Amino acid sequence: MSSQSAPSAEGLEGIVVTQTRLSKVEGDIGKLTYAGYNIMDLAEHAQFEEVVYLLWNLKLPNQSELDAFKADIRATQGITHVILEAMKHFPAESHPMAVLRSAVSMMALFDKNSEDNSIEANKAKALNLVATMPTIVAAWERIRSGNEPIAPHDSLDLAANFLYMMTGKEPTEAEVDAIDAYLVLLADHGLNASTFSSRVTTSTLADIYSAITTAIGTLKGAAHGGANQRAMEQFIDIGSVDNVDQWYADAQTTKRRIMGIGHRVYKAEDPRGTILRARAQALADAGVESKWFDIAYALEQKARSDEYYIERNLYANVDYYSAIVLRSVGIPVDQFTCLFAMSRAAGWCAHVIEQWENNRLIRPRAEYVGEMDLPWVPLEERE
Numbered sequence: 209m210s211s212q213s214a215p216s217a218e219g220l221e222g223i224v225v226t227q228t229r230l231s232k233v234e235g236d237i238g239k240l241t242y243a244g245y246n247i248m249d250l251a252e253h254a255q256f257e258e259v260v261y262l263l264w265n266l267k268l269p270n271q272s273e274l275d276a277f278k279a280d281i282r283a284t285q286g287i288t289h290v291i292l293e294a295m296k297h298f299p300a301e302s303h304p305m306a307v308l309r310s311a312v313s314m315m316a317l318f319d320k321n322s323e324d325n326s327i328e329a330n331k332a333k334a335l336n337l338v339a340t341m342p343t344i345v346a347a348w349e350r351i352r353s354g355n356e357p358i359a360p361h362d363s364l365d366l367a368a369n370f371l372y373m374m375t376g377k378e379p380t381e382a383e384v385d386a387i388d389a390y391l392v393l394l395a396d397h398g399l400n401a402s403t404f405s406s407r408v409t410t411s412t413l414a415d416i417y418s419a420i421t422t423a424i425g426t427l428k429g430a431a432h433g434g435a436n437q438r439a440m441e442q443f444i445d446i447g448s449v450d451n452v453d454q455w456y457a458d459a460q461t462t463k464r465r466i467m468g469i470g471h472r473v474y475k476a477e478d479p480r481g482t483i484l485r486a487r488a489q490a491l492a493d494a495g496v497e498s499k500w501f502d503i504a505y506a507l508e509q510k511a512r513s514d515e516y517y518i519e520r521n522l523y524a525n526v527d528y529y530s531a532i533v534l535r536s537v538g539i540p541v542d543q544f545t546c547l548f549a550m551s552r553a554a555g556w557c558a559h560v561i562e563q564w565e566n567n568r569l570i571r572p573r574a575e576y577v578g579e580m581d582l583p584w585v586p587l588e589e590r591e
Contacts, residue, residue, distance in 0.1 A: 220572070221472075225399070225404075225570065225572075226399070226407070226563075228398075228399070228559070228562060229243060229266055229562070230242070230243060230263055230396055230555065230558050230559060230562060231243070231263075231396040231397060231398055231555070232398070233397060233398040233473055233474075235471070235473035235474040235475055235476070236475050236476060237476055238474055238476030238477045238478060238479050238482075239479060240397065240479050240480065242259065242262060242263060242395065242396060243262050243263060243266050243267075245262065245268070247392075247393065247479055247480065247483075248479060248483065250262075250392055251389050251392050251393055251480075251483045254268075254392055255365065255367075255388055255392075256365075256366055256367060256388050256391035256392050256395070256551070256554075257274065257277055257278050257281065257365065257366060258274060259391075259392050259395050259554065260277075260338055260395070260554040261273065261274065261277050263395060263396055263554055263555060263557075263558040264331065264334065264554075264557070264558055264561065278365060278366075280335055280339075281335065281338070281339045281366060282339075282360065282362060282363075282364075282369075284335055284336050284339035284340065285339045285340060285342070285343050285360035285369065286340075286343065286359065286360060287311075287340060287343050287344060287347060287357075288315075288318045290314075290318065291311055291314050291315065291318070291344075292347060292357060294311075294314065295307065295311060295344075295347060295348060295351055296351055298310070298348075298351075300351075300352045302352075303428075303542065304345065304348055304349075304540075304542055304543050304545070304546045305424065305427070305428040305433075305434075305545050305546055305549070306428070307344070307348045308341065308344055308345060308348070308424055308546050308549060309421055309424040309425055309428070311344045311348075312337065312341065312344070312417065312420055312421050312424060313417065313418075313421045315336065315337070315340065315417055316415060316417035316418070319333060319336065319417070321333065322415050322417055323415055325413070325415065325416075325564060327561065327564070327565075330416050330557075330560065330561050330564065331561065333415075333416045333417065333557075334416065334557035334558075334560070334561065337416070337417075337420055337553055337557060338366075338550075338553050338554055338557065339366070341549065341550050341553055342366060342369065342370040342373070342550050343360055343370075343373060345370070345374075345543065345546045345547070345549075345550060346358070346370055346373035346374040347373070349374050349540065349543060350373075350374070357373070358372070358373045358374075358376055359373075360373060361373075361378075364378070365384075365388075366391075367384050367387040367388040367391060368384045370387065370550070371383055371384065371387060371537070374539075375538070379537075382490075382491065382494060382496075383537045383538075385487075386487055386491060386533050386536070386537050387537060387547075389483065389484070389487055389533075390484070390487075390530055390533055390534065390547065390551065391547075391550065391551040392551075393480040393483060393484065393526065393530075393551075394480070394526065394530075394547075394548055394551035394552055395551050395552065395554040395555050396552070396554065396555030396558065396559075397552075397555070398473070400432070401426050401427075401429075401431075401432050402423040402424075402426040402427040402432060402433065402552065402556065403423065403552070403555060403556060403559050405422045405423055405425075405426040406419040406420060406422055406423040406556045406559055406560055407419075407559050407560070407563045407570065408422075408570045409422040409423075410559075410560045410563040410564065410567070411563060411567055411568065411569045411570040412569060413567070416557065416560050419556070419560045420553060420556055420557070420560075423549075423552070423553075423556045424549055427545060427548060427549055427552065428545060433545040433548040433549065433552075434545050435467055435468065435527040436468070436526075436527040436530050436531045436534070436544045436545065436548065437531070437541055437542060437544045437545055438467040438468075438527075439467040439468035439527050439528050439530075439531040440500075440531035440532075440534075440535055440541045440544065441467075441541065442466070442467045442468075443500055443503045443504055443507075443531065443532070444541075446503050446507065447503075448499065448503070449499065449502040449503050449506050452503060452506040452507050452510060453510065455507075456507065456510045456511070466507065466511055467527070467528075468524060468525055468527040468528030468529075468531065469508070469511050469517065469522050469523070469524055469525070469528065470517075470520070470522035470523070470525065471522075471523070471525040474523065474525065475521040476521065476523070477523040477524070478523060478524070478525040478526055480525075480526035480530075481523065481524045481525050481526050481528055481529055484526065484528075484529035484530050484532075484533055485505075485524065485529045487529070487533050488500075488501045488504070488529045488532040488533050488536065489501055489505075491532075491533065491536040491537070492532075492536070496536045496537075497535065497536050500532050500535055500536065501532050501536075504524075504528065504529065504531075504532050508524050508528070530544070530548075531544060534547060
């Protein structure tokens with residue numbers, strides 16, 4: 209390495225690239241804070257709409273502010289007819305995240321203020337995105353199943369409305385509580401890959417629809433948002449709690465990774481995983497497909513009794529038990545990442561707005577390690 213080389217870290221690990229007031233991740237002690245509030249308190253007491261308002265305004269709403277915010281969301285939940293018709297022509301086997309990415313990109317075409325990057329315009333577009341994405345996800349589930357999409361209900365909050373649009377019936381209180389808690393827990397998480405990508409796109413002076421489309425594309429990867437789908441596929445592969453020991457032994461032999469165990473940031477238990485474990489157990493205790501919780505819990509205990517996981521401080525992360533919660537309320541496995549996107553859109557939009565407050569093009573450097581000063585060889589002389 210030459211003396212001119214700049215400091216570097218693989219994957220930008222440990223490199224601080226900006227300041228934020230939105231969330232703080234303290235991985236060494238297993239603590240997550242949204243705009244000053246502990247996630248444990250928010251998951252226990254707040255609705256998703258309250259958390260969205262908090263991230264966008266850096267304060268919790270009072271009752272009248274919350275009522276007005278909910279009313280604005282309900283008034284914005286519909287999908288334009290052209291996008292809905294286009295979705296009906298998408299291949300039925302399309303991955304739901306590819307559908308969501310495409311539909312969100314199309315939203316810019318029908319928003320006359322899509323190129324207006326003022327704070328007021330961006331907040332209006334952020335509301336449009338957070339309100340509409342659940343409708344897109346639910347509509348695609350209906351379309352690919354050969355059913356007509358269901359219009360949003362005008363008296364249901366966001367979590368309940370999503371389940372209603374997907375199933376055609378009003379959900380139970382337990383189902384709504386589970387989805388609402390999930391949305392609260394995933395709304396923001398520091399400068400993760402998808403959030404960083406949204407800020408990079410914004411830093412080029414691109415519009416918010418471009419930024420969120422970028423973020424959705426980043427979230428789609430199995431190493432990020434797609435990990436919850438892989439975790440559930442793992443539990444399905446195990447099939448029964450009686451198979452956990454043999455599956456684990458085989459995984460050790462083949463060096464197969466346990467999806468949902470371990471986290472890039474957390475070296476203590478992920479607080480979101482702690483909360484979702486309790487929600488998953490509550491659903492299991494209520495008799496909702498309890499075998500999935502039993503499998504997940506048995507596998508977690510097996511891993512946590514292994515010196516390898518103990519020495520490396522590897523715990524169940526948010527993907528691990530979120531898979532059980534989502535499966536328990538009837539969400540198709542390949543839709544899991546779309547629900548992640550529905551939640552994280554709140555944080556993405558908040559970061560876009562924050563980036564605009566003090567924007568500078570994000571342009572890191574790469575250290576060149578290739579060959580130098582090679583002689584030019586004419587084409588006819590090359591081997």
